[in-house]
Amino acid sequence: MNSAGKGSHCGGIVIIGARNFACATERTATPEAARVHASGLPPCRSSPLNRIDEKLRPIYEEVLHRNAGETEFHQAVEEVLESLSAVVAKRPEYRDNALIERMCEPERQIIFRVPWLDDKGQVQVNRGFRVQFNSALGPYKGGLRFHPSVNVGIVKFLGFEQTFKNALTGLAIGGGKGGADFNPRDRSDGEVMRFCQSFMTELYRHLGEYTDVPAGDIGVGAREVGYLFGQYKRLTNRYETGVLTGKGLLFGGSQARTEATGYGAAYFIEQMLRTKGESLDGKRVVVSGSGNVAIFAIEKIRALGGTVVACSDSSGFIVDEEGIDLDLLKDVKLARRARISDYADEKGGGARYSEKGSIWDVACDVAVPSATQNELDGEGAKALIDNGVIAVGEGANMPCTPEAVHRFQDAGVLFGPAKAVNAGGVATSALEMQQNASRDRWSFNDAEARLAAIMRTIHDDIVATADAYDAPGDYVLGANVAGFLRVAQAMQAMGVI
Numbered sequence: 001m002n003s004a005g006k007g008s009h010c011g012g013i014v015i016i017g018a019r020n021f022a023c024a025t026e027r028t029a030t031p032e033a034a035r036v037h038a039s040g041l042p043p044c045r046s047s048p049l050n051r052i053d054e055k056l057r058p059i060y061e062e063v064l065h066r067n068a069g070e071t072e073f074h075q076a077v078e079e080v081l082e083s084l085s086a087v088v089a090k091r092p093e094y095r096d097n098a099l100i101e102r103m104c105e106p107e108r109q110i111i112f113r114v115p116w117l118d119d120k121g122q123v124q125v126n127r128g129f130r131v132q133f134n135s136a137l138g139p140y141k142g143g144l145r146f147h148p149s150v151n152v153g154i155v156k157f158l159g160f161e162q163t164f165k166n167a168l169t170g171l172a173i174g175g176g177k178g179g180a181d182f183n184p185r186d187r188s189d190g191e192v193m194r195f196c197q198s199f200m201t202e203l204y205r206h207l208g209e210y211t212d213v214p215a216g217d218i219g220v221g222a223r224e225v226g227y228l229f230g231q232y233k234r235l236t237n238r239y240e241t242g243v244l245t246g247k248g249l250l251f252g253g254s255q256a257r258t259e260a261t262g263y264g265a266a267y268f269i270e271q272m273l274r275t276k277g278e279s280l281d282g283k284r285v286v287v288s289g290s291g292n293v294a295i296f297a298i299e300k301i302r303a304l305g306g307t308v309v310a311c312s313d314s315s316g317f318i319v320d321e322e323g324i325d326l327d328l329l330k331d332v333k334l335a336r337r338a339r340i341s342d343y344a345d346e347k348g349g350g351a352r353y354s355e356k357g358s359i360w361d362v363a364c365d366v367a368v369p370s371a372t373q374n375e376l377d378g379e380g381a382k383a384l385i386d387n388g389v390i391a392v393g394e395g396a397n398m399p400c401t402p403e404a405v406h407r408f409q410d411a412g413v414l415f416g417p418a419k420a421v422n423a424g425g426v427a428t429s430a431l432e433m434q435q436n437a438s439r440d441r442w443s444f445n446d447a448e449a450r451l452a453a454i455m456r457t458i459h460d461d462i463v464a465t466a467d468a469y470d471a472p473g474d475y476v477l478g479a480n481v482a483g484f485l486r487v488a489q490a491m492q493a494m495g496v497i
Contacts, residue, residue: 052078053085055095063104070153072373076160076398077104079405079417083480086469094488097496103487106159108132110206111152114180116198118191128199130178132212133159136490139210140176141166141426143217143246146195146224150179157373158217158397162426164483165419168458171430176212178203184219185337196227204235209242209436215429216246218291218372222258226251242436245429249441254432256447257425262296262395263448264424264455265368269393270304271459272414272475273366278390281305286364288312289371290333290340293395293422297368298324310362312371313340316355319362320347363387370395378403385411394418405476420458420479427454 052060063077081100088095110130118124129152132140142162145155155177163175180199184192206212216225225246232243241252249255256263270280283306287294290313298308307323313333318324318340325347332342344353360367360380367384369376373396381404384392391414394400398418400408408415428451435441442450465485466478 052081053088055088056081056084056100059100059104062101066105067153067156070156072157072398073153073160075374075402076157079402079476080160080164080480080484083477084484086471086477087481087484090469093492097492099488099491102491102496103134103163103484104160106131106133106156107135108206109152109156110178110203112202114182114195114199114202116191116195119188124195126180126182126195128178128180128202129155130203130206130212130214131155131159131176132206133175133177134163134487135174136487136494137167138172138174139208140212141173141215141429142175142177143179143215143425144220144224144228145177145179145217146182146184146219147179148181148183150181154373155179161397161419163487164480165423166426166430167483167486168420168423168461168479169427169430169454170457170461171427171454173213173426173430173433176214177217178214179217179220182219184224189223192224193227196224197231200228200231201235204232207232207243209240209433213242213429213433214244215426220246221292222246222248222253242433245432247432252432252436254428254435254447255442255444256451257428257432258292259296259299259448260428260451261293261422261425262298262370263300264427264451265293265297265370265393265395265421266300266304267424267452267455268416268421268459269301269366269368269391271456272391272393272416275463275473276390276414279305280366283307283365284309284363285366285368286310286359286362287368287370287395288317288359288375288399289369289396290329291370292334293425294368294370295326295330295333297370297395298329299326301366301368302326306366309364310359311340312359314371315339316341316353317359317362318344318351318353320344320351322350358383360384361387365390367392368395369399371399372396373398374401376400376404378407380404381407384408385413389413392416393421395422397422409474409476414473415475417476417479419483420462420475423458424451424455427451 060081067073112128114126114128116124158177159175162177166173166175182195229244247253273279285301285306285308287298287308290311294311310319332338341353344351358380360383367389376399392408393416461482462478465482466474471477
């Protein structure tokens, strides 16, 4: 039972109108993810406890006990704890005052009812969430996801990951995440507006530019952010532009914010390749997904000389050996919100669409999973390795299962974890907050230049941290440890709170 249910051991929860909700592992967004979770068990190569330092195992066992059934959250905590054995060996004081235990427990969890009217005048009811995970480094910061798979475990895993991702940016932002089990697909603009207004009518009391600053995620784009901001302004009677990021340019948005996560992923992958004397120039690339992250990763990879030959959505994937036609893809997915199959129908020629098999069977030099959590499993990793992949960068949040990650690392494939690779989005959100605070607006070139510099710094900090902890080239350990140290030092300085 998740933390919204009766008998939960999870503390610090604000629950408004709770009901039982199915685990998202039963309703994943891609065929690959569904296959991974068919057994209902976490997709691990061996028992997580066998890979976690014995001094940290009681912490993980308590996380399992306190957050029963939340497999994605377990997976996220497991990955971080695996990396911390070297840290606690060098710095045993980080085990004092239950610091790691506190880091694994959200500061606040908000669950609430969202009633709204559809176009037929029927009342619909969804469930909304906001997990304010950690504010040691700054106000809670993280997106809102509107998707049928959203539940408290999904939001908690995203908030936990966000805490370390935000720490890596070096900017003054804490970690949080939110969303609802609402599906905006095939809903009219009026229905989406009414849902967003109802959602914000409850959530607004927990937000503020110095408290909690949401943004977009899956299912929440410029349209939804606009409706959310409008309702916040109406309820509070304040033009507080810093309370939401990802806004339209006319009312406080930042240039390059839409492109930032995808562009940042490309910049990070380019830095990884350079450590081996390589670059994206001339590389054959596969990018899963076809939302903002995927589309703008494709755009920047192309600018850096790579050729993206495949992308996907939840219905299937396309392969275009000539290279993805970016203008057509943007028209299909961003303008018309249509299915990826329309791309193949309209492109013709060598473009083909498939609902069967896996996008990871397409041979490539570089893979960028950018759709959803646990979309790339051990089987997909093996196919990529067998076909000669040299680098993998996680564009989505935790898109690779633990089995896939270990396969890539064992094969010597450059592997960039999500908390580093897709940090460009939240970094540019923080830059949007900075512009809002100063009533300033930067040019696209200025915003992108700052994004590129932040991504280079994140990469170099991770490499240096991995080297310092005797794990050269281990981007997973480097990212986890670098993020952990920044959060831990701030928490230590503030005492037990």
